Amino acid sequence: MRNILIAVAAATVAFPAAAHDHHGDPGLEVSEERLRADMDTIVGFGTRHTLSSQTDPERGIGAAVNWALAEFGRIGDACDDCLEVLPVGRIVEADGRRIPQDTLVRNAVAIQRGTERPDEVIIVQAHYDSRVTDPLNGTDDAPGANDDGSGSVMVLEAARILSQRDYPSTIIYALVTGEEQGLYGAGILADWVGEQGMTVKAVLNNDMIGNSCGSDGFCDAEHVRVFSEGLRADSTEELRARQRRFGGENDSPGRNLSRWLNDVAEDYPNGMQVRQIWRTDRMGRGGDQIPFLDRGYPAVRVTVAVEDYEHQHQDLRVEDGITYGDTVDELDWTYLTRASQLNLRALDRLARAPMPPSLDANGIVRTDTVLTWNGVEGASTYVVMARRTNEPEWTQDVAIVNYETSSGTRPITPMTEREHSFVSPLRGDDWIFGIQACGSTPNSCSPFSSAVPGGAFYPLDVDNAD
Template sequence: MLRVLTRGLLITSVLATPSLAAAPEAVSQARLRADVESLVSFGTRHTLSVQDDPKRGIGAARRWAEGEFRKTSAACGNCLEVVLPERMVMGDRVPKPTRLVNVVAIQRGTERPNEVVIVQGHIDSRVTNVMNATADSPGANDDGSGTALVLEAARVLSRNRYPTTIVYAVLSGEEQGLLGGKLLADYAKEQGWTVKAVLNNDIVGNTRGSDGLIDAKTVRVFSEGPRADGDDKLRAAARRFGGENDNPSRNLSRYVAGLAAPELAVRQIWRTDRMGRGGDHIPFLDAGIPAIRFSVGVENYDHQHQDLRNEKGKVYGDTIEFMDFPYLAKVTRLNVRALAAIANAPAPPETKVEAAVSTDTKVSWNPAPGATTYCIYRRATTAAIWGKPFVCEAENAGSRTLKGVRGDDWIFGVSAISAKGSESPISSAVPGGQFAPLK
């Protein structure tokens, strides 16, 4: 654990090791398997499938997920508010008006309920033809794994209380055009939430690739480079002052990597998503909200987006026997640690730096509700990750002049720490570095 003694203040940094008690050991591999088995039992969960059948289709699957959230809420004294945001949709992959419904459980924060961290996975499934709404489409890994992770995170984290809000979201319509992600991003805006982070989990339950390569030791975390909500003015500023590698989602990825345990390393992938692919974190990025995607270390393309079949002895289809539940439990534990850390911490402060034509650098920041201390970080412009804090301020002065530190040579950032020592992700002092929409 990284411990920094600065001006008489002892800081424990979550950026080095997982330090906040989030009971990740309470994650149950057996419950994860049972949830995926339940999801597979609905035959197909295609967004265009039947909605009023009690046993088959997207409607039955959604009602089951809602029921699981309500069971969890009953067990914690009704600590979860279950809501069902919906809208009618049409599009390239939705040829007729279709009811789209997300299943969302809200665990309100005890101090700052409008500060929110979201964990999500999509419940809908598909086969080879994205418009085939009737064929069996088990969707065990894509994305039964992510849905099971969200349900299990709610069971574990609902046993405790946090200063800020955790939202557990089961989304529909991902395979038809990221429709559930857009619905939830819009809902968050309508609620007036300040969303500090979105953890999107999509295909997080296998360890053998379609080429036979096995990787049970890493999970990939994808984060965008230049901000999706940036404009020409921001791009011009970034060209002059740097920061192309320091948007909030990239710093969120660094933060989660710092929380990884020896059982599962984070392999950061510095692109928005996989080549030619997408996920439900993208609508949040479009809205200027920090969001990252968790996905397996190696994908198996024979077991995603495939008709169920056997060709010359080779089995195709996203069925449960090709999943690795010990691995899914490890990814779930990492999410639980990250959710607890972010929910316990203040929001990252908005930060700026002044260093032009000077041998000194002035770093300043806006106050973050719930913060009692701020730590200033610096790293070389060519460095990939943050190191230990450069200096920490206990008196909340709002700025610090770093004597003899030439700003041209460094990227600077500031984190906010609560009275109990919970530390936020670092907010970089670069154009567009703030953890908030630009528009």
Template sequence: MFGLCTVPLFGTAALAESAEPASAVSQARLRSDVQALVDFGTRHTLSSQTDSRRGIGAARRWAERHFRASSKACGNCLEIVTPETMVSGSRIPEPVRLVDVVAIQRGTERPNEVVIVQGHIDSRATDVMDAKSDAPGANDDGSGTALVLEAARVLSRHKYPATIVYAVLSGEEQGLFGGKLLADYARQQGWTVKAVLNNDIVGGSCGSDGYCDDTHVRVFSEGPRADATDDTRAAARRFGGENDSPSRNVSRFVAGLAGAVQDDLAVRQIWRADRMGRGGDQLPFLEQGYPAVRFTVAVEDYEHQHQDLRTEDGVTYGDTIEEMDFPYLAKVTRLNVATLAALASAPMPPAPVADAAVKTWTDVTWKPVNGAAAYNVWRRRSNAPDWEIEPVVSHTQDTSVKLEGLRGDDWILGVSSIAADGSESPVAAAVPGGEFTPLGQDD
């Protein structure tokens, strides 16, 4: 299976259980939801908020009804909230009301520990200020919105120790405003954000040059942390950490999980925060110190993205449903569902510290983690991309280990937390900035 030969598969038995809800993902429902989104004509942030059939307001209310239907089916297990603010900017000349639609599935044991899945509901035409023309936004980002709604429908049938947040965001095309609104909301709620899975353009498999790839999904992750202080940056330059942000280790975790979910979709890790010259709603979370990654297609189609509906020289332009690949979208949705289940089942990663100065062994220490019954200690060469397949210390109940004969100068060390049922967290690296909490925040 993809992803099993070069990256560790954390907590194999528990991950297999986490992958089980993914089998309930409905390709037909994904298609139906994308079609419903397209039928709103435009979902531009500056379009009508009051029209019952067309515009951003109608689309938001439709998404909220979806969440409420999923909540009713699980005995009202979802709390629906609609954070809002007034925003303006270079792409919003007059202040406009901005609203996110969010469903919260509270954890049974650690409700303040949160994993977020999100997509943006707004769309655009060629002119980013054009709020009147049809902008179907099927792939960008009807695909991500449909994925979030399907994840809520599937996962709300199960219970998890930690909280899952399902978020439909507004204002992405006008400046990532919906992502910032939700990141601010997370901070105001005092959430401990374990990971944010941002899904933006996840429903196509062929590019504008005719090249197709339906066997990979790209996962983007930052290297140096956006919230790094001068001291952290200086320490990372000296002692390492450029390749071990918590987001980078979430990416490694997703890659390790992919093969257990399905054998025809692997993760291609992209080691940058987003595509060249572009951005997505994971970025506001990174700026506040929350681990966040972006899922997006292996191959983008620029003729059917940010384009007016038209035909020129025999080429059809526009982000329409006809250009989508729904079997592919279903695969990406299954991977998200399995990742959410795994992350919501596992404890937070520790915040380990490695000490190897002037000695022939390495000491690794960390504080106890709520919900952890044991820990694995991992290593990789400093120039290796992935953690070794097997931990160097397995299922220890201690919070410190002495690695005899391991000269720490040559290695990156990390630690993962393991719950009593075997669910295992991503690895947190014992490097400057490796912890999964915002820098400067207490553990």
């Protein structure tokens, strides 16, 4: 139960009851039949190893990427060419480790341009390549059903469903390769997004979302894990010094994106729920969210609640009575469908939500806290919340500032054309403050950004970053 604090500054503040309008829920449109059909096609390429054939028309990574590009094209045909489809890639030079010779790393990408803020993007991605035990084996069969055919079929299904709707922000659907060789495809895509001058609101990296039982027999069909970094990967010595003094260890944009995903899941109590894991990735492991984090973009990894290591990165074989290999028959289709539904619900909200504002909190030598932020395009309402410094989640309502006279609240006068201010009676030493921006449609509120060093949803080298 949230404790409600009504504070009045330059606006009349009210706390309306939360309204969860599930009309038009895109999650309900997810088709297990389509997921299965796409999976059959994908594993039918035999191997999708990054070092496999680029030219064979039926087998290997070249044929697989060509099919994905064609499938994105067919999806675009069904929405009056609403998708821009392109292979984002480059030649990766031999690295002496998992790229033994110069290799083409090619991603299949489809872009659904936003109708109002086309340079503000959400990326949903999965890695398309597969492998067996030896990371350099590009010839043996590597079905890669769960790792990461499961994420790949979800991305295709998301494109089919969401491309039938218009959104203010841009959605990028990406099947990246080179993950098993060193996260190369995601790095190429992250660089390309930066070169296009895009503002990245969120990256949802889905890597293994298709099984519910682990190697030890423990099963959890009710949760996905969401991994998020604490300290920003693009941090600087100056930022770390400021965080030591003012906080921010638990308030990276990725961490707040994780909190937001948990809230989205809780709006659907019968749907897939989120178990937040507050580390960048699994112990000693990595994923395609990392290249985006390295460049300062908000990103999380969505993955199974428990892992089955006998059916991950394994040669196809039976040994001591145990069957190894990442095959279709090991998938939990109900689990994959529910994980896909969660992704579509989150993407739908993110694409309608404005960009999270940057918030500043000044409580130095005072008994209250002055909160200031710059307005963001597409926002009609700002929600300010707080939490005790030792609390994990936003618990304290501070203010709802609404600029629409039709809402019944009195619009405030901005300090400048873009800058707004609000005074909270909460003492700044004891609380961490966050703000989200909401659009004009139901369930269109952004993740929170935190009023701490490094809390803004922008790379640190961007002019309007924290």
